[in-house]
Ligand SMILES: Cc1ncc(C[n+]2csc(CCOP(=O)(O)OP(=O)(O)O)c2C)c(N)n1
C-alpha cells in the first residue's frame with residue numbers, strides 16, 4: 274500500500290498526527306494542573322482518522338463532529354493557539370471563550386462544530402449537506418459520531434432522509450469501542466456498526482482506523498460517491514482511545530492487554546516506520562519535526578495563558594444576531 | 605446523627621424501596637456496571653442484579669418510553685438521566701406521554717415513574733450541559749417536580765417520589781452529590797408539595813430551592829451579622845408549590861426575595877410573585893425581588909459564569925433593596 278502515497282503525504286501525516294498527539298498530551302497535563310475547567314475528552318489514539326480525512330478531502334468540504342473535538346480544527350488547519358485559548362476560556366479562543374472544550378467551531382475551515390449532546394450533530398451534518406445540494410455545489414460533508422452516538426434515534430431518521438434525498442454526506446463512525454464505560458457489545462446486538470445503514474440501503478464499509486492509508490482511501494471513495502451525486506456513505510472507523518473517556522475516567526472497564534494491542538498499531542509509529550524504511554526522511558529530520566511541534570505546543574500554552582479572559586458583559590453578545598436585544602434583568 | 609453524602613442518601617432511598625417492592629427497577633446510562641456516572645447507584649447492580657439495575661444505550665427517548673410503558677403495565681421504574689440536559693431528547697415521552705396518560709385514558713392508566721438526575725450548572729460545561737429545567741417541567745400539568753437541596757431532604761423526598769403514583773421529575777445536581785449532611789438511620793418520608801422553613805425570621809422572606817439555596821445560606825450569615833432576621837424557605841417541591849407557606853411568611857415579614865438557578869422568563873420566582881401580589885398585596889412593604897440566572901445560554905468561561913449565576917452578594921443586595929437599605 275505504501276507506494277500509493279508519496280513522500281509528501283507521509284511527512285504531512287506524520288507531522289499533523291504528532292501535533293494532534295502532543296497537543297492533546299499537553300491538554301491532559303494542563304487539565305490535571307487545573308489550568309482550565311470543564312470536561313476534557315482527548316483524541317489520543319484516533320489521530321489517523323483525521324490525518325487520512327484531510328489528505329483525502331477537498332479543501333472546502335465541510336466537517337461536523339461531537340465533543341471529542343480538539344483535534345478536528347487542528348487537523349483542518351486552525352491555528353492550534355486558538356484552540357488552546359478556547360480551552361482556557363480566553364477571548365482569543367475559537368469561540369471567544371464561550372464554547373470551551375466540547376464546542377470547537379471554525380467557520381473559515383468549514384468546521385461546523387463540536388457538539389456536546391450525543392447524536393445531535395448526526396442530523397445537522399445531513400442538513401449541512403442538504404444546503405450544499407440545494408445550492409448546487411460539489412462540497413461533501415463529513416459527519417463524525419461516536420459508536421455510542423449510533424444508538425440515538427436521530428441516526429435512523431437522518432439516515433432515511435439523507436438516503437431518500439441523496440444528500441452529499443459521509444457519515445463517519447469513530448468506533449473506539451466504548452461509550453464512556455460501555456462497550457459496543459453492551460449497547461446492541463448489532464456490533465458491526467457499518468451495518469447500521471443497511472435498512473436504508475446506505476453503502477458502507479468498515480475501515481482500519483489505525484491506518485492513515487486505509488482511512489484516506491475510504492474517505493476518498495466515500496467522498497467521490499457523494500460528490501458524484503450518488504448520496505450518503507457510511508464509514509465505520511475502527512479505532513481506540515488510549516485515555517479514559519474524559520479526564521475523570523480511570524477506564525477500569527477495559528484490560529491493559531487490549532490497550533497494549535492497539536498501541537502496537539499506533540498510527541504515528543507506523544507512519545514513522547514507513548518514512549524511515551522508504552528513506553523519506555532521516556531519524557534526525559523526524560526528531561527536528563518533533564522538536565518543532567514541541568515548541569509549537571509550548572507557544573500555544575503561552576498564548577493561551579497570556580490572552581485575556583473575556584469580560585462578563587460579553588455574555589450578552591452572540592445570543593441573538595439582533596444587536597439591541599432586550600434581555601431581562603436577572604438581579 | 606450520622607453524616608452521609610447526597611449520592612448515598614439517594615442510593616439508600618432507591619435501595620430501601622427496591623427491597624420493599626419487587627416492581628421497582630432502575631434504568632439509565634452507566635447505572636449498572638460503571639456504578640453510575642456520578643456513583644449514585646454504586647453497588648446496586650451487585651445487590652439487585654442485572655434484571656433490576658439496567659444499563660441502557662445512549663437512547664434517552666427510547667429508554668424513557670420503555671420506562672413509561674412498563675409503568676403503564678404495572679412496574680415502578682426509576683429512570684436516571686446522566687443529566688437533565690439529555691432528557692431533552694426524551695421530552696416528548698415525558699411531556700406528551702407520561703404527563704398525559706392518566707387523563708387521556710380517563711383514569712385507567714397511571715404512570716408511576718421517577719425520572720431523576722443532575723440539573724443545573726456544574727461548572728464550565730457550557731450552554732448545553734448547564735441548564736436548569738425546574739420552571740420548564742413545572743409548567744406541565746400531570747407531572748410533579750421535586751428539587752431537594754441536601755441529603756436529608758433528598759432521601760425522604762426520593763422515597764416519597766418512588767411511592768407516589770404520578771410521574772415525577774426529580775432534580776438533583778452533580779455539584780451536590782458530594783455534599784454531606786445528617787441523615788437518620790431509620791426510615792422516613794417527606795411530604796411532596798410541602799415547603800420547609802429552614803430558618804425562622806422576621807423582617808424578610810427568602811424563598812429558594814435546590815443547590816442554589818446554598819448561596820442564600822451564605823448571604824444569610826452576612827445579613828444576620830448586620831442585624832437582619834431573614835426567614836428562609838426551602839420549597840423542596842416545585843409542583844405542586846406550597847403557596848400557603850410563602851404567603852404566610854410574607855404576611856409576617858412584608859418583604860420577599862426569590863432565588864433560583866434557572867432563567868428569569870417565566871420562572872418559579874415569577875409564579876410566586878404573581879401569587880404573592882394576589883394574596884398578600886396589602887402586606888408587602890416593597891416590590892418582590894428575584895435573583896435568577898442571566899437571560900442567556902450559559903457560556904463556558906469563568907467570567908460568564910460569574911455574570912450568570914445567582915450568588916450570595918446578589919442575594920444580600922436584593923434583601924437590602926426590599927429593605928430600602930441600599
Ligand atoms: C444526549 C446525551 N446523552 C448522554 C450524554 C453523556 N455522554 C457524553 S459522552 C457519552 C459517551 C459517548 O460515547 P461515543 O459516542 O462512543 O463517543 P466517544 O466518547 O467514544 O468519542 C455520553 C453518554 C450526552 N452528552 N448527551
Ligand SMILES: [Mg+2]
Nearest residue numbers: 419420451452
Ligand atoms: Mg466511543
